[in-house]
Amino acid sequence: MAFSYRKLWVVAAKHGLNKTQLRDQAGISNGCLAKLSKNQPVSMETMGKICESLDCNIGDIVDYVKGDE
DSSP states (O other): OEEEOHHHHHHHHHTTOOHHHHHHHHTOOHHHHHHHHTTOOOOHHHHHHHHHHHTOOGGGTOEEESSOO
8 A cells, every 4th residue: 555645745835835834834743744755654633734734635635556656
């Protein structure tokens, strides 16, 4: 099972945010940011904070990718 957060970085950039600014705005930890950067799974709570911060839906920022990409 693999996830891709490529869309997250695009949406964040459209809001004028880099990764550190997104972390601070969404109120997530450095560990969560590191996991997102490595396309590793994070909690739904973390995804909810990000969606709230960016005013988007989870499908706007994450993709499920079959296999180990």
